[in-house]
Structures are given as structure tokens and as C-alpha cells.
Amino acid sequence: MSINLLRLFSSRNATAPVARERLQILLAHERGLLGQPDLVVTLREEILAVVSRHIQLDPEKVTVKLDRGKTVSTLEVDIEVPNGFETMVRDGRRAAAG
Amino acid sequence: MAKVLVVTSGKGGVGKTTSTAALGAALAQRGESVAVVDFDVGLRNLDLVMGAERRVVFDLINVVQGVAKLQQALIRDKRVENLWLLPASQTRDKDALTDEGVGRVIADLRTRFDWVLCDSPAGIERGATLAMRYADEAVIVTNPEVSSVRDSDRIIGMLDSKTVKAEKGERVTKHVLITRYDPVRAAKGEMLGIEDILEILAVPLLGIIPESQDVLRASNVGTPVTLNDAASAPARAYFDAARRLTGEQIAMVVPAERKGFMNRLLGRRAA
Numbered sequence: 001m002s003i004n005l006l007r008l009f010s011s012r013n014a015t016a017p018v019a020r021e022r023l024q025i026l027l028a029h030e031r032g033l034l035g036q037p038d039l040v041v042t043l044r045e046e047i048l049a050v051v052s053r054h055i056q057l058d059p060e061k062v063t064v065k066l067d068r069g070k071t072v073s074t075l076e077v078d079i080e081v082p083n084g085f086e087t088m089v090r091d092g093r094r095a096a097a098g
Numbered sequence: 099m100a101k102v103l104v105v106t107s108g109k110g111g112v113g114k115t116t117s118t119a120a121l122g123a124a125l126a127q128r129g130e131s132v133a134v135v136d137f138d139v140g141l142r143n144l145d146l147v148m149g150a151e152r153r154v155v156f157d158l159i160n161v162v163q164g165v166a167k168l169q170q171a172l173i174r175d176k177r178v179e180n181l182w183l184l185p186a187s188q189t190r191d192k193d194a195l196t197d198e199g200v201g202r203v204i205a206d207l208r209t210r211f212d213w214v215l216c217d218s219p220a221g222i223e224r225g226a227t228l229a230m231r232y233a234d235e236a237v238i239v240t241n242p243e244v245s246s247v248r249d250s251d252r253i254i255g256m257l258d259s260k261t262v263k264a265e266k267g268e269r270v271t272k273h274v275l276i277t278r279y280d281p282v283r284a285a286k287g288e289m290l291g292i293e294d295i296l297e298i299l300a301v302p303l304l305g306i307i308p309e310s311q312d313v314l315r316a317s318n319v320g321t322p323v324t325l326n327d328a329a330s331a332p333a334r335a336y337f338d339a340a341r342r343l344t345g346e347q348i349a350m351v352v353p354a355e356r357k358g359f360m361n362r363l364l365g366r367r368a369a
Binding site for chain 1: 243244247248251252255284286287288289290291294298
């Protein structure tokens, strides 16, 4: 009760929510920068390794991009696949089965 | 089994030394044997807060370098049995500490005490990394204020990567201790609340120490606040925190200041 009344009369001074929001945004960035400096490099290597098990790829034509937004971050993976890769996969399977 | 606990924060002036002394004395009063170790080489202050500044003969660096034995450097508290201080050097610089030397001293302390509380210097440099290096647990002292919370976050990252435990793939048990908390200002939205801080740092809460003049009173006379006035609000909060360290489950409350009759009448906050 007393707390609610306090809130009512002091909304002008409620700077704590601002502090909280500033910290959340700042730390989301700092954690990404300081905590895992090679995150994008690691992701790129591992994604490349997994896809390469099934499709022959040119490692130069794989791009991984990480965008940190205020509320949502996006991971963009762009892999250029050579034409006719489906037949390559089928041939690979047949070879493995035979 | 001995536990090595680092009291750390990143930011200076948030209450690391006060908290080391208060928690160390509280644990010792509960019958645990405790060594408090000052890692703030060049700017030692734990001796002063503990009231042992005139009894320092040898220090941590003397022991690390083999000039003195551990028994010669440890200072026994005159008020509480089982409470000992290993002071830092005031004259040397932090480079006199080596990783290997600190490891040896900590291993030796482990055989003699139930608790080894390492008072970390501020910052993220060598002194701070060595203070946390061999820790099993960490108390991250945080003020409800943006720069303190940011620095605590940074220190948490270091505890998860630069400690011996982290390098072995284990985890340092982390606790947040919120100091200088003013419940009235937090309720008004003028100060970060407990929930805000915990959500941001994502580390369990060890205790909430209210802003209080009793803390300065205790350091003025060189007595840990838990010894100086055990009934004061900060002392009660530290006692609860010490019990939580030993594994007890205690409800989290912010102890209130005792109000004088006139203050109560006038609805004023106690001084």
C-alpha cells in the first residue's frame, strides 16, 4: 500500500527503469563482444563442415552474418550451392550403398 | 573440506573489504575457522578495517617469495577465535605476486582453515585475476547502480573463464551480494531494484546489505560491522549471508534500521 502510494507520487523520479533498460542493451552487446569473440568464425566453420558432408561446397562462397538488434538478433547464413548438386548427392548415396 | 571464496566486484568502492571483514567475522563467530587474505597489493586496507594495522609484520608477498612462513604472517584476531588475517604488502607492487606462488599459499591455507576469504583489488588486472584464480566460490559485491552492475557482469565473465575451476571445465559457485541498498529509493523507482539486478546478472542472491551509517562507524574503529554492533541492520544482513554461505536456507529480507522514538513519530528514517 505505502509502496503503491509512493509510486503514484514519484513517477517523475522513477529513473530505475531507464537504468535497467540501458544496462540490458549495453550488456547484450558487451557479452557478445567479450564473451565469445570468435562466435561467428566458429559458426561458419561448423556450418561449413556439416553441409560439406552432403554437398560439395566452395568454402569461399559461405557467408555467416550475426546482427544484434535491440530485442531480436538475426543469424544470416548464405551458402552458394553449385548447380546439379542433387545428382551429386544421389551419386554419393549410391556409391555408399554399393 | 576448505572452501576458497573470492570477494570481488570489478568496480572500486562498492564494499569488498567491508564485506570480506564482515563475512569472515560472521563465519568465525559461528565456529568456522577463517582466514581473510588481502590481495590488494600496494593499497592494502583489510588490516585497517579489521583493526590489525599495527600488528602487521610479514605479508602475503613475503610468504609467496619464501621470506616468511605462513604462520609468521598470519595475524590472529583479538576478538574472535578462529579468525586470522593475511595482510597484503603496502610497499611492493602487484607484479611481486606469481600465479604459482599464490597457488602454493592458497593450498597451504586450505589445509589450515575451513574458509579462505580472498579480498580482491578493484579492476580486472593481475591482482584481481590472481585473487579469483584458485577460488571455489565467488561473492560478487554489487551496488544498485549502473556502473557497478556493468563491472560485475564483466567479472562474472572472468570467473567463468580465467579461474582454475573454469579451465578444468568446472564452475566457480557465484553469489551476488547487493550492498548500499536503499529500499525506500528502490520502491520509488529511483534505484535499481533487487529483481532488476538479479535478472541482468543471472547469478543467485547471497544477501542484501542496506545502506547504513553503521558501516562507517565500524570501519572508523577498525571492527568488522558484524562484531561492532551485531544487532545493526547491516550486521544482521551479513550474518544471514554468512549462514547462506554455509548452506542454510534463510528467507531473504532487508533488515530495517532501528528507529528512535522521535524519528518514528515524525516518520523520519533513522540516521
